[in-house]
Amino acid sequence: MQGFPDNRAVSALFRVFGGAGSRQLGEASRRAEAGALHRAEWLFFSTAVPLMILVAVGEGLVKGLGPIWGGLLTLPAAFVAWTIFPFVVGGATAVWQWRRWLIVLTVWAVWRRNAGGIIGAFAWGWLGVFAVNLIAMLMLAWRATMLWKGKAGIAWRMVIAIVLHGLALVIGLRFGWGWALLTGASLSSLWCWGVLSPTSQWFGPMRRRLDDDRVLITIDDGPDPRDTPAMLDLLDERGLKAIFFVIGEKVRAYPELAREIIKRGHELGNHTLTHPQATFWCASPWRTRREISGCNQAIEEITGVKPKWFRAPVGHRNFFTHPITAGLGLEIMAWTRRGYDAVSTDTPKILQQLLEGNQPGDIFLIHEGTPIALDVLKGVLDGIKAQGWDKEPAKF
Ligand SMILES: [Zn+2]
Known part of the structure; x- marks a missing residue:
């Protein structure tokens, strides 16, 4: 589970969009070597803060001493202020000092927002900086709420x-x-x-890829009397393990198959009791709980093994899924690669979508109980063999 990225960002904006693992700012979000601050953020503050001080000091001096003396003294006075003020502003670390500058200048901007002309423009510009940070703060607060005690x-x-x-x-x-x-x-x-969105973490965390350089095959919607035995043979041939995300009702209908999956060294994941794919996204908390705990019960009663993973039907969780899965000790798993093999029968196209541009850590989503299930699994196994990622079975 990802916590807050320890990026020592000054502003909430950078904490959200410049965090480790975030790609929005690309190279710019790399840490500056000194102080471990983000390079882009460091550049922004070290340019914008002196500029704002120059504007604020210049305004005061021009008003007090007139345009000529005021104008002449602005630069040296701003320099002196820039050197002295940091002691006044304080802050135990560089990060906190920048953060206090953000607050001090926001207070100034609120005070001078109606000044008009260039002063007003600078004040509104800084209020804009504050506004985007405020939005980012709300996003961080939302995330903290959704991760609260997990x-x-x-x-x-x-x-x-x-x-x-x-x-x-x-x-x-x-x-x-x-x-x-x-x-x-x-x-x-x-x-x-x-x-x-199957990979959105708005309402809580989920596993979206593996942490290492292997790949993982997940097979949804079984067990299936025609496909499961053949798929198990195929996986055995290649010495690979998979997670079968099974439907509780089908586990009860084909208990031998569920036990066989465990016996051959694979894992069973929870894929709800009845697979309500059209309505799970808007299901009530009570129905959501029945679907998830019902599948857990079926798996545990029949195989004696408690599942570790949950996958929502077509990936649609609802607002209440996370507290229920967390209470049952389940982690939600999404995927990185899918070929829409449950709705299409165009195997070459499905395999292309599954295999093109693969990366280490990918999680494959394929289905059983479709007319092309075995062809798809075989194609994926061939594909990852060609890519050299079938050396050892994935561990989860
Ligand atoms: Zn499914």
């Missing part, structure tokens, strides 16, 4: 849902119902992204 509980999430709806209501009463609608629509689209 799981913000169901009751807590209900409170959050009610507060957000209340927010739209308050905005409607205060500013008119058009704004309420806009707020509601924005919140809904954020919610849809968190629920429908």
Whole structure:
């Protein structure tokens, strides 16, 4: 599970977008060697802060001494201020000093925002910097809430849902119902992204790739009386292990197959009791719990093994999935490669989508119980052999 990246960023913005593992800023987010600050952030602050001091000092001097003397003294006075103020501003570390500058200059910008002309422009520019940091702070707070004790509980999430709806209501009463609608629509689209995007971590963490340089095959929607035995033989031939994300009802229908998967050294993952692929994204907390714990029960009763992994039907978790999986000791697993083999029968195209541009750490999603299941598995096994990634079975 990823915690907060220890990037020693000054501002919330960089903490969100410049963190280790984040690619948004590419090279710019590499740490500056001295002080372990982000190079881009260090450049920004070391340019912007003196510039703002120059503007603030210059304004005061020009007002007090007139344009000629004020203008002449601005540069040296700003330099002296820039040298002395850090002691006044304080801060135990370089990071905290920059952070205090951010606050000091924001106070100045609020005070001078109506000054007009160049001073007003600088003040508004700095308020813009503060605004994007504020948004980033809210994002960090959201993330901390969703990771709280590894799981913000169901009751807590209900409170959050009610507060957000209340927010739209308050905005409607205060500013008119058009704004309420806009707020509601924005919140809904954020919610849809968190629920429908299979790799989104809006509502909690999930395993999205392996940490090492191997690859992992995951096989969903079984066990299947036709495909499972043949797939197990294929995997044995190559000496590879997989995770079978099985459906609870099918485990009860074909208990021998579930036991055989474990016997041959593979893992069983939880893929819900009935695979409600059209409605899991909007299921109530109670139904979500029934689906997940029902599948766990089926697997445990029949094989004696407690699953470690959960995968939502078509990857659609809902707002209440994380607290339930965490309570059952399950970690959610997504995937990096899929070929839509459950909806298409065009095997060459499916294999191309699965194998083109593979990287170490990839998690393959394939299905059983389809007319082409064996061809797809064989193609993937051939593909990773050709890429040299079948040397040892993946460990999870
Ligand atoms: Zn499925």
